[in-house]
Amino acid sequence: MAVPSVPSVPSVTELLDRQRAAFLSDGIPGPATRIDRVSRLQSMILDNTEAIVTALAEDFGTRAREVSVLADVVGCMGDLEYQKKHLRSWMRTRSHGWLLNRSGLRQRIRHDPLGVVGVMGPWNFPVQLTMLPSGTALAAGNRVMVRPSEVTAVTTQLLADLAPQYFPAGEMTILTDEQADGPTFASLGFDHLFFTGSPAVGALVAQVAGKNLVPATLELGGKNPAVVDRSADLSRAAQRIAASRMINGGQVCMCPDYVLVPEESQDAFVGEVMAQWRKAFPHILSNGDYTSVINDRHYDHVVGLIDDAVELGARRSHHVPSGEELPDRATRKIPPTLLLGVPGDAKVNREEIFGPVLVVHPYRELSDALDYVNARPHPLTVYWYGADNERYDQLQRATRSGSVNANDFTLNFIGSDLPFGGVGRSGTGAYRGRAGFATFTHARGVAFSRWPVSLARLMAPPFSRSDARLVNLQLAAFRRRNRRRKSSP
Structure with a gap:
């Protein structure tokens, strides 16, 4: 009798590769897709509130239901609603430099998603402090891999079991410590890493991420x-x-x-x-x-x-x-x-x-x-x-x-x-509201020229007498401005 094959569990590197491939093949998601993803994350939390409360109580030993509901469940919802309400406006490509545009140079700023974001969370509020940044990253158009704390192992396992019911692995996946310990997760080649925890561990996370030149947002603590x-x-x-x-x-x-x-x-x-x-x-x-x-x-x-x-x-x-x-x-x-x-x-x-x-x-x-x-x-x-x-x-x-x-x-x-x-030892970077959208997107400058003259030609040799006159005229203009500044009271 044939023995049924056991499906292989993908490694964290394979999960990252799949998410990046999905991000590149599907392209930048529109607002409807982003809102749907954030709404599914909210449903994952709200549909399973009582299970989350029970898991948190088991992890802590004693923890009031009111604390878990208010902080870890309700505490996520307001900002996620705010993200959904405003993301269309935040996504909009904006033109800059009206005068330059009239002259033939069009300059714009796009707000593009980064790609695959890694989220590492702490144990004190293991749902809010992983799901809120994850939802913000989804609103910004990214794919997300999440590693909650191994200290709250029951809650982490619950979240990992729930995620596939609401998200394909190519959109968002939640990992346990057995799948990836902290150093392994921090060493992955994400497009951005978001960490919440102590300053001591945050310093180690930044060091590991820095080896791959992965930019990191560090939400730390302090006295x-x-x-x-x-x-x-x-x-x-x-x-x-x-x-x-x-x-x-x-x-x-x-x-x-x-x-x-x-x-x-x-x-x-x-x-x-x-x-x-x-x-x-x-x-x-x-x-x-x-x-x-x-x-x-x-x-x-x-x-x-x-x-x-x-x-x-x-x-x-x-x-x-x-x-x-x-x-x-x-x-x-x-x-x-x-x-x-x-x-x-x-x-x-x-x-x-x-x-x-x-x-x-x-x-x-x-x-x-x-x-x-x-x-x-x-x-x-x-x-x-x-x-x-x-x-x-x-x-x-x-x-x-x-x-x-x-x-x-x-x-x-x-x-x-x-x-x-935070600032300094209490953290780098920020989230919540528009700050979170900015953290998980790239402000991408885009310029299109209809100028008859070439900037490359002006800056590349050989240089003519007219080139020298143009350079000297610009230098003289700034020198006059500087002299007026120094002579004014």
Whole structure:
């Protein structure tokens, strides 16, 4: 009896080759095709929301349904709708240089897709932070290969199983760690690589991609400061900062890592934060709303940062409900913790925490707070709590960060008009809204000449006396302009 053949599983290189061949053979897709692809991606997420929520809960151990739905499902939809609404306008070829066009030289800018885009995602929001850039790349006309994090293995496997039900492999494919580990995926010859993760891993990804001259967008993290101004409503600021630190158990790249508060208000601020945490979490170990730390390795990292700071002389103030013993390794739950008086050489001052811990530093003058921020790598965001005053303007002028958010958490995510991305060690490049479309397209200059004269002839030897006169006339014109500039007051 004949033994049925087992279909071979294509390698990641073969998948890349197939996507590139499909991209070249099918040509640049029109708006209807792009909208259909983005809509199918939305359907893949919305049709399977409950399965996604269950997978995320299994990966985290404890994670509230509300967090998974709001962040990983709903969090994708608004910007994808925005992409579909505006992509026809963004795709349009635009003419430039009206006067040159009248003279016989037509110049235009096309916005062409890049080809095959690779997307590498993190574990903290493994659906939103892979599917949103993937959808943006599809809207821009590309094919997409996605590798979600191996840390959230259950969610990654679910996405990999769902993708073929909505997309042929030549349009979009989702890979597991068994198909391609991180270094292998980053080393592929994509037309663009989009990575979200830590600065340390991002540096390695950029290095590997650079060997193939693959351009990379890096959405990284950093130690985000929250600056509390003397004009702030201290109670409101403390409550919002306390809540911001606890979103997804503090495992968010936009969470505040440390707070700079006027020295005379530090004790009152600490009291308000602790009161907010006690109110929000009357119990923790059995609390299904209290997100667990993702795995044992990261649990040890966060606990280690706290222990190191305390051993060096920091004061710890944490909320441990009556009758509970925390931190608890079995549930990977760490109590919400404030660290005060942290010595400068403590690890928590250098390493991103990614957990339910806030460091509080007092300041005397705003310039002292800004100097502290500027002495460290540029963060993904800076939070400001206070009035829209001159000091707020000073903070914007004097610091560098991916964004600035005043008086609440991640306001720059509301709508799709603002780009999202870091600067320096917190990232390179941006996405969301038109910024994402620009990231995944090439602004391609196209020029057509009807001039009777040849630019090539003017610039190639032999050079005549008339050529020399023309060059000298242009040089003289710019010299006159320069002299007038220097002589003007």
